[in-house]
Amino acid sequence: MSNERIFGTDGVRGVANEGLTAKFALELGTAAGYWTRTHPQKFEQKLELKSEQQNAGKNSAARRPVVVIGRDTRLSGDMLEAALAAGLASAGIDVVNVGIVPTPAVAQIALALGAAAGVVISASHNPFEDNGIKFFGPDGRKLPDRVEDEIEAILYRLDSLPRPTGGAIGKIVYDRSAVSHYIESVIASITRGDSTADARTDRSFLNDRKSSLTANTKPLTGLRLAADCANGAAYELAPQILRLLGAEVFPQNDTPDGVNINVDCGSTHPKAMADYVRTLGDGTIGLAFDGDADRVMLADENGSIVDGDRMMAIIALHLHAQGRLPGNVVVATIMSNVGLEQALGAQGIRLHRTDVGDRYVAEAMETLGAAVGGEQSGHILLPFITPTGDGLVTALQVLAVMHATRKPLCELASVVQTGPQLLKNVRVRSKQGWREDLDIQQAIADGQQRLGSAEWLSVRPSGTEPLIRVMAQGTDSATVETVVHDICAVVERKLGAAV
Numbered sequence: 001m002s003n004e005r006i007f008g009t010d011g012v013r014g015v016a017n018e019g020l021t022a023k024f025a026l027e028l029g030t031a032a033g034y035w036t037r038t039h040p041q042k043f044e045q046k047l048e049l050k051s052e053q054q055n056a057g058k059n060s061a062a063r064r065p066v067v068v069i070g071r072d073t074r075l076s077g078d079m080l081e082a083a084l085a086a087g088l089a090s091a092g093i094d095v096v097n098v099g100i101v102p103t104p105a106v107a108q109i110a111l112a113l114g115a116a117a118g119v120v121i122s123a124s125h126n127p128f129e130d131n132g133i134k135f136f137g138p139d140g141r142k143l144p145d146r147v148e149d150e151i152e153a154i155l156y157r158l159d160s161l162p163r164p165t166g167g168a169i170g171k172i173v174y175d176r177s178a179v180s181h182y183i184e185s186v187i188a189s190i191t192r193g194d195s196t197a198d199a200r201t202d203r204s205f206l207n208d209r210k211s212s213l214t215a216n217t218k219p220l221t222g223l224r225l226a227a228d229c230a231n232g233a234a235y236e237l238a239p240q241i242l243r244l245l246g247a248e249v250f251p252q253n254d255t256p257d258g259v260n261i262n263v264d265c266g267s268t269h270p271k272a273m274a275d276y277v278r279t280l281g282d283g284t285i286g287l288a289f290d291g292d293a294d295r296v297m298l299a300d301e302n303g304s305i306v307d308g309d310r311m312m313a314i315i316a317l318h319l320h321a322q323g324r325l326p327g328n329v330v331v332a333t334i335m336s337n338v339g340l341e342q343a344l345g346a347q348g349i350r351l352h353r354t355d356v357g358d359r360y361v362a363e364a365m366e367t368l369g370a371a372v373g374g375e376q377s378g379h380i381l382l383p384f385i386t387p388t389g390d391g392l393v394t395a396l397q398v399l400a401v402m403h404a405t406r407k408p409l410c411e412l413a414s415v416v417q418t419g420p421q422l423l424k425n426v427r428v429r430s431k432q433g434w435r436e437d438l439d440i441q442q443a444i445a446d447g448q449q450r451l452g453s454a455e456w457l458s459v460r461p462s463g464t465e466p467l468i469r470v471m472a473q474g475t476d477s478a479t480v481e482t483v484v485h486d487i488c489a490v491v492e493r494k495l496g497a498a499v
Helices: 022-038 077-090 103-113 145-155 176-191 237-244 271-280 308-321 338-345 358-368 391-405 409-413 438-451 477-495
Strands: 012-015 066-071 094-100 117-121 130-136 172-174 224-228 248-252 285-289 296-299 329-333 350-354 421-427 457-461 467-473
Touching: 022 066, 022 077, 022 117, 022 130, 022 145, 066 077, 066 103, 077 094, 077 117, 077 130, 077 172, 094 103, 094 176, 103 117, 103 130, 103 176, 103 391, 176 237, 176 391, 224 237, 224 271, 237 248, 237 391, 248 271, 271 285, 271 296, 285 391, 296 308, 296 391, 308 329, 308 338, 308 391, 308 409, 329 338, 329 358, 338 350, 350 358, 391 409, 421 477, 438 457, 438 467, 438 477, 457 477, 467 477
Parallel strands: 066 094, 066 117, 094 172, 224 248, 224 285, 329 350
Antiparallel strands: 012 130, 117 130, 285 296, 421 467, 457 467
């Protein structure tokens, strides 16, 4: 790994076996395990892995913390999973490996088991060559920057730290049955009658894992759903859960082979799913997940894409109409289209914008007490339903609004009239120094003035690639295009990668 901060906006990312090696995963697991063992959390651990050594008399170890591990379908997942689990166990952590599951499943399982943490091995929507490692705390939420920094500091002094021996060494078990906790929580999100359409003012229900699903309460009965699983983590569970809820499901890209995850499919390539919806007809709705299924893109019954901005609007406006949108605020990033801002504003709802990254959305939502937030990419946060982004839960909440209002998805989505928006990437030699470059900063300032709002222009480095991303939006397409072109030209001239 490089000398830059190891943790990015969504855990650790890198090319598997190049930057993100088995050796690194082993060391990161050890560091994270040491932090977990030396920072006791206040949680109710409902699972204890026992061994003969633990019960071997007066030298038996104290109860060990439990960490849940899951992964997506990438070929490198087995390698990194084994190394990470070994590192955790070497630090005195018991590991529950739940296999291939969506990222939000790990958060929910960790929460249900009262585990000390959850770890996901996935690079989400990135190409299969990449992989990543991200951590969740005992509350099912991503770790704050402070904790990640502390784990990173431990990583650089592992050789000086004491290692457990004897019965204090952790145990690793494979327990696929734990996935039932996730299935039940997703089903409960739409069958309990207190989904996003009935947002609550507390999160106590997150600890209730009993589903109300019965033969007479299958809310998706009669729906036809095309589910593009991106050959990723949702390939098995998404169709299974949708069928349990009564839907007729037509899966796509549900045959992962380790290298086809996200390849021309899923939420980053939703056109294929939308085309399939048009082929199926009969009011079919499309769902396209990304590789780890924490985001989703929809297609309405006409095959038109329904992105994250529209999903946030559908859910938030329904909550607002019911008088149940806390603070009358929605949180989104600077990438969200001005059309979302206008649709919400027309009903007296404020759009609060953050930097790009779901962790920043989550932090703002916590501060504001918001019930709805997310990103245009389809990564939606509904903290009164689930502790982290969940593409399947998000889709179910939109379907719940369709059911409650008796309106087709195309009508619900039409409330957001998209304004001109353009994103271009500039490949650079280094992502460092652009903020200090006077020419680049002057081009940005000029662009903000021409657009009429600083919030309608975003210039930022990619979290995982050597790119500077330039995005502008507004009410005039010619101005938007000119602003993006001019800034990209300056970035290319000053920092562009050599051909």
